[in-house]
Amino acid sequence: MGMKHNKSSVYKRIYELVRRIPTGKVATYGQIAHLVDKCNARMVGYAMASLPFDTDVPWHRVVNRKGEISIRVGGQYSHEQHALLTHEGITFNAQKKIDLSKYRWLGEQETI
DNA sequence: CTTTTGACGCGTA
């Protein structure tokens, strides 16, 4: 059935998913995109970039596939993202990378 | 109207 998938509904799905990333965990742009139909990693980036300043969507928990903050260095928000993640207990190595094997959100899976 | 400019990831070389 040709249910229309408006861009806005895609963005909405992205935001819903990002909201589910728990405190102290991160997801990659590609990981979010993989869970949303008609979506790719870049679109997740666009969706994050278009959020208002006072959003309650935890945008800072989305990083690139290398575990790095993907916002342009020197900008206000890259520093903000680093601060927020550090505050949640996430650590960065000497190369400013997060260990995804340790902090990656595994979706709905429950670790027993 | 067109062009530019980004919060990306993957295949390929």
Add this chain to the structure above:
DNA sequence: CTACGCGCCAAAA
């Protein structure tokens, strides 16, 4: 490991 092209979208100039 790096470099490049491509897919894909929106807001601003």
